[in-house]
Amino acid sequence: MTGTTASPIWHPFTQHALQPEMTPIVSGEGAYLHARDGRRIIDAIASWWVVTHGHCHPHIVRAIQAQAERLDQVIFAGHTHEPAEQVAKELLALAPPSLAHVFFSDSGATSVEVALKMALGYFRNIGAPRTRIVVMQHSYHGDTIGAMSVGARGVFNAAYKPLLFDVAVVPFPAPGREQASLDALAAICQRDRPAAFIVEPLVLGAGGMLMYPPAVLREMHRICRASGVLFIADEVMTGWGRTGTLFACEQADIAPDIACCAKGLTGGAMPLAVTLCSAAIFEAHRSTDRARTFFHSSSYTANPIACAAAAANLELWRRPETRSRIAAVAESQARCLARFRYDERFSDIRRCGTITALDLHADEPGYLAEVGPKLHAFFRDSDVLLRPLGHTIYVMPPYCVTPDDLDAVYAAIDEAVDQVL
Numbered sequence: 001m002t003g004t005t006a007s008p009i010w011h012p013f014t015q016h017a018l019q020p021e022m023t024p025i026v027s028g029e030g031a032y033l034h035a036r037d038g039r040r041i042i043d044a045i046a047s048w049w050v051v052t053h054g055h056c057h058p059h060i061v062r063a064i065q066a067q068a069e070r071l072d073q074v075i076f077a078g079h080t081h082e083p084a085e086q087v088a089k090e091l092l093a094l095a096p097p098s099l100a101h102v103f104f105s106d107s108g109a110t111s112v113e114v115a116l117k118m119a120l121g122y123f124r125n126i127g128a129p130r131t132r133i134v135v136m137q138h139s140y141h142g143d144t145i146g147a148m149s150v151g152a153r154g155v156f157n158a159a160y161k162p163l164l165f166d167v168a169v170v171p172f173p174a175p176g177r178e179q180a181s182l183d184a185l186a187a188i189c190q191r192d193r194p195a196a197f198i199v200e201p202l203v204l205g206a207g208g209m210l211m212y213p214p215a216v217l218r219e220m221h222r223i224c225r226a227s228g229v230l231f232i233a234d235e236v237m238t239g240w241g242r243t244g245t246l247f248a249c250e251q252a253d254i255a256p257d258i259a260c261c262a263k264g265l266t267g268g269a270m271p272l273a274v275t276l277c278s279a280a281i282f283e284a285h286r287s288t289d290r291a292r293t294f295f296h297s298s299s300y301t302a303n304p305i306a307c308a309a310a311a312a313n314l315e316l317w318r319r320p321e322t323r324s325r326i327a328a329v330a331e332s333q334a335r336c337l338a339r340f341r342y343d344e345r346f347s348d349i350r351r352c353g354t355i356t357a358l359d360l361h362a363d364e365p366g367y368l369a370e371v372g373p374k375l376h377a378f379f380r381d382s383d384v385l386l387r388p389l390g391h392t393i394y395v396m397p398p399y400c401v402t403p404d405d406l407d408a409v410y411a412a413i414d415e416a417v418d419q420v421l
């Protein structure tokens, strides 16, 4: 029980030869994690983008405790329960009006697999099969085979390439290149008759916190609509206030056919995901013909304890102070970022809602690969949990973070970059 090389555990996205030591964490509270050796670590990436209101939020913890004593788990085929019904109803009340049904699963990647299966099932069941999927360059949708197939190809999935299916790729709508991206999407929609376009609205997360404006998202939605291509919004990272609004799609005022949610759905306390879909997609599967059934399930579909956590999160979202907190964090983030505005060590300083990102300038791109581990080490030693994506440093804190906490995070970034460059 030392959390060192003696452990048999194989950690995610971890090269054990380079990082043999894991930090043992014993508790979490608000924006902080407490390490076994007594250190207090500020969680500046919300523990991989999931913790929205803060660690161990009392309202969510109480809901989990109460549900665990009442009903822990029940098969969700042929059965239902109040926490799931409540979550489904409340989600639909908050989601764009195009969405009418809720399918539960347990991770973001699975919610994406479900979305892709819904899209293909829809076209098959209406007797007009379409199978091709269109994706955005640099996107990330999870690490299962289907989710990797619709995500960016690279070192992360090179070994599995033979198993990945082929997709059509639209270039990222970088500043000044928006029209080229829109034209490419229009051309693919005309030429390939694809089933669906899957996209991370406004911010591409793992692809490097790349941001693009709501107007582009809105136009992409219009192009898909015009060609009968289903529009899948992957709100796994952008949902739950990250971009400033509950869902990023709100800012483009669009109504997706399918939307994926996970991460902050339970406030970050339990694994749970949903795939929301339009009435048309559900109706295409509803039939006395069993072959049209939506054939998807996982053992823990709509686990009652996870659903109770999600219901508690939705209750927090009904409190006006949740939205004002998010606005305050967005403002503090903007203020902190301003200190780097004329700083030549950085380029492409950007923010969307509560997310900020900045790229490290370096003359040799190869050098950047080496600064990554050094930055990681510096942040670890400074008790700041940050995990740069290549040369991109980003901050995505829980909403309970204080301006002083954020000042400390940005001071660490400032110092870290001085040390490694």
Ligand SMILES: *Cc1c(COP(=O)(O)O)cnc(C)c1O
Binding pocket: 106, 107, 108, 109, 110, 112, 140, 141, 142, 143, 200, 205, 206, 234, 235, 236, 237, 238, 262, 263
């Ligand atoms: C994290 C993420 C996923 C995958 O979610 P998991 O719960 O890690 O499987 C999918 N899509 C986006 C946009 C994500 O950021």
